[in-house]
Amino acid sequence: EVQLQQSGAELVRPGTSVKLSCKVSGDTITAYYMHFVKQRPGQGLEWIGRIDPEDDSTKYAEKFKNKATLTADTSSNTAYLKLSSLTSEDTATYFCTIFDYWGQGVMVTVSS
Amino acid sequence: DIQMTQSPSLLSASVGDRVTLNCKASQNINKNLNWYQQKLGEAPKLLIYYTNNLQTGIPSRFSGSGSGTDYTLTISSLQPEDVATYYCYQYNSGNTFGAGTKLELK
Numbered sequence: 039e040v041q042l043q044q045s046g047a048e049l050v051r052p053g054t055s056v057k058l059s060c061k062v063s064g065d066t067i068t069a070y071y072m073h074f075v076k077q078r079p080g081q082g083l084e085w086i087g088r089i090d091p092e093d094d095s096t097k098y099a100e101k102f103k104n105k106a107t108l109t110a111d112t113s114s115n116t117a118y119l120k121l122s123s124l125t126s127e128d129t130a131t132y133f134c135t136i137f138d139y140w141g142q143g144v145m146v147t148v149s150s
Numbered sequence: 151d152i153q154m155t156q157s158p159s160l161l162s163a164s165v166g167d168r169v170t171l172n173c174k175a176s177q178n179i180n181k182n183l184n185w186y187q188q189k190l191g192e193a194p195k196l197l198i199y200y201t202n203n204l205q206t207g208i209p210s211r212f213s214g215s216g217s218g219t220d221y222t223l224t225i226s227s228l229q230p231e232d233v234a235t236y237y238c239y240q241y242n243s244g245n246t247f248g249a250g251t252k253l254e255l256k
Contacts, residue, residue, distance in 0.1 A: 075194075083186075083194065085236055085245040089169070099245070100151070133193055137184065137239075138205065140193035 043133050046053075049147045055122040057090040060134030060141050066130035067091045070136040072117040074108065078130045086132075088115060098121045124148045152176050154238055156248035162256040169225040171251045173238035180219050182242035185214055185223045188250075189234045197236075198223065207254060 045059040060072065073088040088096035091110035098106060105128070107120040121128055129148045134141040153176040163169050173183065174243040181201040196205045198214035201221060211226040225232055233255055238248040 075247075082235075082250045083188075083239075083247040085239075085247060088245070135194075138196045138199070140195075143193055 040136070040139045042136070042139055044132075044141040044144045047100070047145045047147070049149065050124055052125055052148055052150055054124055055120060055123065056146060057118055057120045058132055058144050060117045062117070066112075067110060067115045067117065068112055072108070072110065073135050073137065074106070074117075074119045075133045075135060076130045077081070077133065078127075086119070091117065092137060121146070152179060152240055152243050152246050154240055154246050154248035156236075156238060156251050158251060159249065160252045160254070162254050163228050165228055165230060165256045167228045169228050169232075169237050169253065171223040171253070173216075173221045173223070173248050175219045175221070175240055175242075177243075179240045179242035181217055182240055183214075183216065183221050184239045184241070185212075186237045186239060187232075187234045188237065194237065228253075228255075 041063045049125050050056045053115040068091045071088045071090050074086040076084040085103045086106050089096045089108040089110050093121045096108050110117045126148050131145050133143045155174045157172045183201050185198040186254040187197050197208050197212050202214045213224050215222050235250045235252045237250045240246050
């Protein structure tokens with residue numbers, strides 16, 4: 039069975055960046071498009087973007103084009119989401135998903 | 151961008167009720183729609199893919215239907231463990247979630 043294991047919770051300062059990881063086990067990461075989804079506290083799901091680890095091609099939702107960067111490392115079967123210029127609006131739980139499987143989510147708190 | 155509108159936003163129902171959740175797209179999405187269930191504090195879970203296909207392991211009381219711009223998730227007999235928020239998601243053009251329907255017990 040495919041499993042997605044995400045990195046741990048982050049407390050970060052405004053204006054900085056954070057890089058979150060999502061490690062795939064049970065299959066090769068190149069078999070899937072890896073998507074990332076944002077969920078602010080008490081709010082709904084928001085699609086950030088996706089990466090094809092086979093060729094590193096990416097697509098982003100318009101509002102995340104200057105906020106998120108997706109990368110993948112096929113040697114470690116891991117995808118990454120980097121969030122830059124963090125503000126309180128970025129405080130949220132971030133999920134990686136291939137849509138029939140989801141990571142457990144990682145909480146990012148932006149606070150001084 | 152395609153907008154997805156879910157209704158109602160909050161639904162109260164009793165155990166055993168037949169429950170219908172709606173999702174309307176701003177344009178034709180060609181049945182490219184999934185339904186997810188999210189319980190408090192958990193990751194979403196795929197229930198239905200491509201409008202009407204039941205994901206492995208999901209109880210048969212869940213079903214999906216629709217075409218064009220209008221889609222429905224039906225729970226034939228509501229169980230206490232079905233209390234959750236339900237999201238539709240389109241992947242026909244771009245990728246968009248609906249705002250969710252919160253289902254609670256009456």
